[in-house]
Amino acid sequence: NSTIGIIGGGQLGRMLAMAAARLGYECVVLEKGGCPTRDVCVEQIDAAYDDPAALAKLAERASVVTYEFENVPVGAMEELARHVPVYPPAKALSFSQDRLVEKRFINEHGIATAPFVPADSDEEIADALARFGGRGVLKTRRMGYDGKGQRVFDGKTEAKVDGVFSAMGTVPLILEGFIDFSCEISIIAARSLDGSVAFYDPARNEHSDGILRRSTVPSQISDTVSAQAREAARRILNALDYVGVLGIEFFVTKDQELLVNEIAPRVHNSGHWTEAACAVSQFEQHIRAICGLPLGATSRHSDCVMENLIGDEIDDLPQLAQKPNAVLHHYGKRQARPGRKMGHVTYLKPLGSS
Ligand code: ATP
Ligand code: MG
Numbered sequence: 001n002s003t004i005g006i007i008g009g010g011q012l013g014r015m016l017a018m019a020a021a022r023l024g025y026e027c028v029v030l031e032k033g034g035c036p037t038r039d040v041c042v043e044q045i046d047a048a049y050d051d052p053a054a055l056a057k058l059a060e061r062a063s064v065v066t067y068e069f070e071n072v073p074v075g076a077m078e079e080l081a082r083h084v085p086v087y088p089p090a091k092a093l094s095f096s097q098d099r100l101v102e103k104r105f106i107n108e109h110g111i112a113t114a115p116f117v118p119a120d121s122d123e124e125i126a127d128a129l130a131r132f133g134g135r136g137v138l139k140t141r142r143m144g145y146d147g148k149g150q151r152v153f154d155g156k157t158e159a160k161v162d163g164v165f166s167a168m169g170t171v172p173l174i175l176e177g178f179i180d181f182s183c184e185i186s187i188i189a190a191r192s193l194d195g196s197v198a199f200y201d202p203a204r205n206e207h208s209d210g211i212l213r214r215s216t217v218p219s220q221i222s223d224t225v226s227a228q229a230r231e232a233a234r235r236i237l238n239a240l241d242y243v244g245v246l247g248i249e250f251f252v253t254k255d256q257e258l259l260v261n262e263i264a265p266r267v268h269n270s271g272h273w274t275e276a277a278c279a280v281s282q283f284e285q286h287i288r289a290i291c292g293l294p295l296g297a298t299s300r301h302s303d304c305v306m307e308n309l310i311g312d313e314i315d316d317l318p319q320l321a322q323k324p325n326a327v328l329h330h331y332g333k334r335q336a337r338p339g340r341k342m343g344h345v346t347y348l349k350p351l352g353s354s
């Protein structure tokens with residue numbers, strides 16, 4: 001049996017399935033309703049991620065199961081793992097689903113993060129904010145992505161915390177100190193079944209409205225900071241006994257201090273450039289890792305800039321296709337909506353070209 005089960009049917013699942021096909025694997029996707037991944041899979045199981053019958057079916061069809069989305073229920077994955085190997089391990093999910101648990105875990109492994117405190121009432125938010133000099137980012141502990149579920153206190157306007165806890169949905173929150181970073185970077189790391197690790201070059205990431213806009217490689221950070229990012233990634237991979245690809249986002253402070261922002265136990269948007277500028281993409285790397293194949297080369301044949309095509313920007317694809325150095329990727333989503341990631345383009349500058 002060489003069938004891979006993928007939980008989650010977004011563009012990441014689709015790109016994983018496309019890479020899997022090239023290596024001779026078929027994929028089954030578990031996702032409710034229409035999704036971009038199903039066009040490239042042999043079967044879609046149309047159900048919720050924690051539907052017991054659907055998970056039983058997935059375990060029967062697949063020889064290994066992975067996920068493209070970190071908010072799948074941990075308990076369901078632990079149960080599934082009793083019947084079929086599930087990679088990355090459920091432990092990685094439980095750490096990355098809750099920003100408080102995640103930051104404590106990272107700090108326990110000797111890796112720095114922004115300062116943080118749990119804040120579960122208006123009073124606690126006010127106290128925590130005072131501790132951080134009036135500047136911070138309030139986030140829901142769970143389920144946030146693309147900057148959703150966040151509120152920035154910039155210290156310029158007087159912070160109004162009355163009613164904030166309920167305005168944020170009366171859910172557990174974390175307040176992080178505001179980091180005046182000089183830049184944001186990420187590293188895409190991989191660990192195989194036999195414990196060997198590989199790292200792609202760090203990318204410099206720019207966001208707007210909380211959404212990743214652009215990733216640039218090389219990132220222009222120093223070799224020292226780059227080595228620190230790899231070392232942090234190595235520790236996290238080993239601590240989780242990880243199998244697969246992991247994305248780690250960092251802030252680089254003005255003093256060249258490296259702080260982990262968050263980890264994603266999956267292929268990552270800031271690693272999409274690897275598909276165009278590396279021999280082996282993060283997607284192929286993930287499939288190799290979870291299928292017990294050796295990891296592939298992470299070296300880069302080109303410098304590059306990856307830009308997300310968000311909402312209506314996908315309509316620019318025909319014009320972008322005229323640029324000789326542009327590698328295009330359309331996710332096959334039927335409907336563009338504001339803020340929705342619809343595709344990406346990677347501009348290449350081959351190494352050694354002037
Ligand atoms: P993703 O889509 O990457 O999962 P997310 O919703 O989990 O995003 P974060 O990565 O926590 O959100 O934050 C989004 C962006 O907001 C960061 O990339 C950074 O630009 C900014 N940001 C987050 N936390 C802080 C902080 N403590 N200080 C300064 N800026 C921050
Ligand atoms: Mg996140």
Ligand code: MG
Pocket residue numbers: 249261262
């Ligand atoms: Mg993020």
